Amino acid sequence: MNSAFHFDSLVWDWIIAIYLFLAGMSAGVVIVGLYLKRKVITGDASDNGIMKAIAWLAPFGIIVGLLILVFHLTKPLDFWKIMIYYNPTSVMSMGVILFQVYMAVLFVWIGIIFRTTIVNFLGGKFQFVDGLLLKFKSFENGIELFLGFLAIALAAYTGFLLSALQTYPMLNNPVLPILFLFSSLSSGAAACLLFGILVFKEDAHSSSVAWIHSFERPVVMFELFVLVTFFTGLIFTGGQHEAAAWNAIGGGFWSNWFWFGVVGIGMLLPLAMNYFSPSSTKHNHGFILTVTSLSLIGVLMLRTFVLYAGQMTVI
Numbered sequence: 001m002n003s004a005f006h007f008d009s010l011v012w013d014w015i016i017a018i019y020l021f022l023a024g025m026s027a028g029v030v031i032v033g034l035y036l037k038r039k040v041i042t043g044d045a046s047d048n049g050i051m052k053a054i055a056w057l058a059p060f061g062i063i064v065g066l067l068i069l070v071f072h073l074t075k076p077l078d079f080w081k082i083m084i085y086y087n088p089t090s091v092m093s094m095g096v097i098l099f100q101v102y103m104a105v106l107f108v109w110i111g112i113i114f115r116t117t118i119v120n121f122l123g124g125k126f127q128f129v130d131g132l133l134l135k136f137k138s139f140e141n142g143i144e145l146f147l148g149f150l151a152i153a154l155a156a157y158t159g160f161l162l163s164a165l166q167t168y169p170m171l172n173n174p175v176l177p178i179l180f181l182f183s184s185l186s187s188g189a190a191a192c193l194l195f196g197i198l199v200f201k202e203d204a205h206s207s208s209v210a211w212i213h214s215f216e217r218p219v220v221m222f223e224l225f226v227l228v229t230f231f232t233g234l235i236f237t238g239g240q241h242e243a244a245a246w247n248a249i250g251g252g253f254w255s256n257w258f259w260f261g262v263v264g265i266g267m268l269l270p271l272a273m274n275y276f277s278p279s280s281t282k283h284n285h286g287f288i289l290t291v292t293s294l295s296l297i298g299v300l301m302l303r304t305f306v307l308y309a310g311q312m313t314v315i
């Protein structure tokens with residue numbers, strides 16, 4: 001019996017949506033962190049609460065996301081093969097290369113920023129680590145630029161992965177990687193604020209927090225614009241593409257999920273709360289918890305919506 005979460009054409013389920021969300025969030029927090037470190041933070045970046053949050057969130061997102069993917073496969077013990085035997089014609093294989101390089105460069109970047117903390121934690125053992133991180137620091141600018149490129153590629157890749165499914169007209173859409181890039185930036189900014197302020201005690205009035213607040217609104221506005229472009233393109237294409245669009249947003253369970261969950265709760269409500277709330281309220285921890293949680297829930301709902309609604313219509 002078909003239902004919103006179980007139907008004949010369904011291949012990838014909610015587990016993949018969580019993977020897409022975590023990978024995108026990891027990329028988003030890295031992009032935010034790179035800009036903060038290069039343009040906003042003065043002094044030692046390792047003392048900044050947002051950067052401390054990023055040092056945990058970025059690896060957590062990509063590692064847990066990959067673990068979810070591995071154990072969701074029908075043969076998880078054979079996953080190592082795709083990490084060694086690359087296929088340049090496979091979107092999945094190219095993604096694995098991207099993940100591997102991204103993780104390696106990410107850990108080097110985190111190591112450069114928190115070198116003193118790491119060396120102190122090791123307590124004088126493994127002296128070569130300090131020397132290695134010092135050598136990497138001499139290439140810090142190039143490493144950051146490369147990591148920025150990898151983070152943007154990772155955020156967009158989560159969309160390319162779905163758009164490669166040619167038998168699903170809604171997913172086979174060139175706008176999808178752009179949509180996922182901006183949703184990654186949105187979730188990255190929200191996660192940085194949530195954990196940076198509430199967990200790592202960054203001052204809610206700091207320049208880092210102020211910049212993220214100024215960054216959030218245009219990102220969500222552009223995300224809304226890309227959503228409109230996404231569905232307008234499908235409708236104007238006609239045929240099964242138009243049918244897929246109306247199946248997704250024209251009525252039913254996934255339409256309600258989209259309009260009330262993704263657009264209403266995840267985008268318009270946080271925008272309205274930030275716009276109409278006084279400055280004193282915006283720096284309240286309860287307010288920050290509420291708004292950032294809504295944004296993160298909205299991005300997860302968007303990924304879930306695209307995944308499920310996108311698989312309902314088949315060419």
